[in-house]
Amino acid sequence: MGLVANGRMPASLTKLFNISRSYSLWVYQWGLACCAIEMGAAFGSPRYDVMRLGVIPLPASPRQADFVCVSGTVTDKMAPAVKRLWEQMPEPKYAISMGSCANCGGPYWDSYSVTKGVDQIIPIDVYVPGCPPRPEALLEGIVLLQQRIKNEDMAAKWRGEDYTSLQATNSERNAAKVAASFDADVESAEQQSSSSDPIVVGGGPVE
Amino acid sequence: MTDLSDRQKLGYIASQAADARLNVELETEGMTLNIGPQHPATHGTLRIICRLDGEQVVWAEPSCGYMHRGYEKLTEVRTFPQVTTLVNRIDWLGSFANEVPFILAAEKLMEIEAPPRAQVIRTILFELSRIANVSLFLGDLGVQMGAITPVFIAFRDREYVLNLIESATGGRFHPNFDRIGGLKDDLPAGWIDETRQVMVKLREFCDIIEDLLFGNEIFQSRTRGIGIIPADIAKDYGLSGANLRASGVDYDLRRDQEIAMAWDKADFKVWTHPDGDSFARCWVRLQETRESCKIVEQLLDQIPAGPVMTKVPRIIKVPEGEAWVATENPLGVMGYYVVSKGDLGPFRVKIRTPSFNNISIVPWALKGVYVPDIITILASLYFILGDIDR
Ligand code: SF4
Secondary structure (H helix, E strand, O other): OHHHHOOOOOHHHHHHHHHHHHOOEEEEEEEOOHHHHHHHHHHHOOOOOHHHHOEEOOOOOHHHOOEEEEEOOOEOOOHHHHHHHHHHOOOOOEEEEEOHHHHHOHHHOOOOOEOOOHHHOOOOOEEEOOOOOOHHHHHHHHHHHHHHHHOEOHHHHHOOOOOOEHHHHHHHHHHHHOOOOOHHHHHHHHHHHHHHOOEEOOOOOOO | OOOOOHHHHHHHHHHHHHHHHHHHHOOOOEEEEEEOOOEHHHOEOOEEEEEEEOOEEEEEEEEOOOOOOOHHHHHHHOOHHHHHHHHOOOOOOOHHHHHHHHHHHHHHHHOOOOOHHHHHHHHHHHHHHHHHHHHHHHHHHHHHOOOOHHHHHHHHHHHHHHHHHHHHHOOOOOOOOEEOOEEOOOOOOOHHHHHHHHHHHHHHHHHHHHHHHHOOHHHHHHHOOOOOOOHHHHHHOOOOOHHHHOOOOOOOHHHHOOOOOOHHHOOOOOOOOOOOOHHHHHHHHHHHHHHHHHHHHHHHOOOOOOOOEOOOOOOOOOOOEEEEEEEEEOOEEEEEEEEEOOOOOOOEEEEEOHHHHHHOOHHHHOOOOEHHHHHHHHHHHOOOHHHHHO
């Protein structure tokens, strides 16, 4: 992967890789509380059947996983284990936070033993709100994550930068080529690179 | 028996001696095995530390607290109607059943009683949540012993029950439907007929599981005689629910207690099993699912007309006093001890959850078993982490 290591990658190859990656996602199920049952319903039940989306909910260890689905209440006692398992996952890796508890503490926002949001310890790509979210909401979160992966600039990822979409990189290049007086271009590039923010299913604030 | 020649006897003795020598040479070193804090067999985040000698467990110690969310402290800063939102989530598979004892305790303090219609509907929803809870257990049981199929069937048929709960209460999982003095709403139109049809499907589900799992020779040989808990030990450790009844103790709060619910209107059998092993615990739960279907079907015919809510003040203040109410929840005896000082919220709530006592037997039950049987025993004890750690 000499090209990628140098931070260069042909756009067509990136697209091919991205499509392949987004349809063979191996998910590590990190089920902690009530939401884990809804996650089980989404992943294990014949009615919702996540495999038709190209997601394989089987790896027994985080070392084989592409993304982790943290569902349920993260307590202060559990938090070190969550962090450790996240670090065991190989790059490129993504995280979905499922349920109000994992997003922000949920009904236990004033409890002494609950971590108020798993995003304090690991970076989250998609938030699925609800207490518990319906399995359909989790499936939508997965579809949104797949779109995000399809638009990802792999070279930037391998350089260790934050999430950068292909459009953002292209318009940045264009903006650099064109003289700086074209303010509009620069602005639009800035707007699009703000898509490195996490996605919230259904829109709205994380809470 | 045919007579043995001297030669055969000598050969037998020699082989025994060789075995003994091998055992001495193969003496194994002790090893510590850590199960969890995340393991599929623990339904959440329980950690069990086992000290092994070869394949045998010398001692085992469960380590709780990974799911401690501080319910008892949180109830002190919530008002009475808000508490049901919290306690829903203790045993997350049978949520509606968690609300009922708390509401009954508050009603006892206020000296009011729900109207008969509300009581019957409460009992029906209570039994539906028991079915939703136990049917997932029956499916999961297979997965833990290496049979994948039952869990798909369980998830498929459990959805029917969740649909019923959702159409009546608005929530698949956490209905928060019970109010002090009755219920939030009446049943929607057509719900009763739909429930009857679903009960037929669930009886079929029980038959399928009985064929697939309980009739399976591998399942039987992995559960029969494994993890035997005698009746006196079960009582000493304070077990309750199906774990206690599987040891032959005939104790069920639904039948044995006078309470403002409608179980006395239904005719049902409390199943027990004399064996006390893992198979007995699973078998008793299967029969209980059938009994729940029976209770629901009987009560559907007996829903009286009338309101679903008594007169309660808009702002609920519970008079000073203390009350203890326990019911037979899907996992066992669950009770609330509520202390009120006449404020908007409770002064102190002590929650007695069945799983915490059920899990206390694990160090005793795991002593001397082989490693694969750890999973069988844990699966058959059936606990839910929210219920242990609260
Ligand atoms: S968000 Fe709600 S359903 Fe999910 S784990 Fe928290 S309390 Fe349970």
